[in-house]
Amino acid sequence: MDENTIICRCSDVTLKEIRALIAQGYLSFDEIKRITRVGMGPCQGKTCGQLVLREIANATGQSMAELQFHQLRPPVVGVKLHLIAEEAERHEE
């Protein structure tokens, strides 16, 4: 596969960058995320997560099931702060 392939579309992270970090011993999704911003964007790893995990699995010989993804956190999709504030105030009334 072309190493310039974008793995994380939110943060423009390439396969090359991911492989370079794995080669340097960054062997978990969380570690790679913290350096490259992979999975930090609006999709929260829903696109890139499996791709990164597969790269780690290929490099370490672990199965994908053994590897840990980052902790899933709210919200499921992006929500405007103002709408949350408005709803919160409506509930308080």
Added chain:
Amino acid sequence: MKNRADIVIIGAGMSGCSIAYNLAVRGAKNIVVLEKSFICSGSTGACGAGFRMQWGTEMNCRMSKFSTEFFEHANEILEYDGDIELRQSGYLMIADTEKELTQFRKNIEVQHACGIPSRMVSLEEAKEIVPHLNTDILSGAAYCQKDGFLNPHKTTDAFYRAARRLGVEFNTFTELTGIRVEKGRIVGVETNRGYIETRIVVNAANAWSQGIAKMVGVELPLYSERHQILVTEPVEHMQDPMVMAFNLNLYVQQSPHGSFIMGRSDSSEPRDLRRTSSWHFLEEMAKTIDRVLPPIGQLRVVRQWAGLYNMSPDRQPIYDKVEQVEGFYVAVGFSGHGFMFGPVTGTVMAEMILGLEPSIDASRLKLSRFAEGKLFTEPSVV
């Protein structure tokens, strides 16, 4: 993993990595760092990515100035091939009460005595610095241009890589399970991956430090508490400084990447180690931002997370060699600002452990200050 070490450091967040680097760069050998998860997985990795010199105690002012001066040259000093993303884009501290403004004025006197270039600013000037700030609800503000943003992951990574190049051994996913003490002195540590013989243990585990101290029968006067943050989608650059308020209870800044990072504290948080996310935080944060910086309310939140503050009774850290147990050192109780104090933490601890002349006097931060009642509380913490 080595089975013998001169020094074992517990925790590979900013403090642990900086202590490891500072020891190694001063010539210490055989240093092993134990991290129960991955590098930067604890409080550092969950922090708000800010650093400031606008503090209320002389000690914190001096320590933050020392750290800031280090950060200004950290890429070069640590020979980092990445970028720690230092941006001295300022901290604007906003007040909505007279009482808070009076505190700002007092703080600025302390800051000026330490050579920190902070100043009071009028609401008009605050509005020029942050045009979308709702100054109608404010009474005044203080500002320091030299404060700003710093990437916690990359900064820790820079210390980690520099320490590793100097021969420090990092063991991730390696949990400390016990500390062996004989005749009042440390002789080794037990981990889930085996035993390491050592005479020196440095507790840099911040939120988890109380449990580690208990292993040698030491009770630290600390508690850990969840603090939450959220981040928005990235947008075009629209805000230079961190905006911080104690009474209105928020801090918010735009990262160089474009996303807004914001947090607030909650005095009703239980004192434990939970790091889950709460709906309550999201609502309170959204209401606060909507009121103080309305245009930011139009941005979408993409993630919220939680990290732990390790609170000390006077909101300042403890740097000490614990008297009861020979060979046991602590760098703990950072009360929410351990990341930005990283350089000073590493320097103070390395010099203490190696018996070198201290380059900054941190003797007031001894553990014994609590028993002696010599607290000097930091008034300005979110």
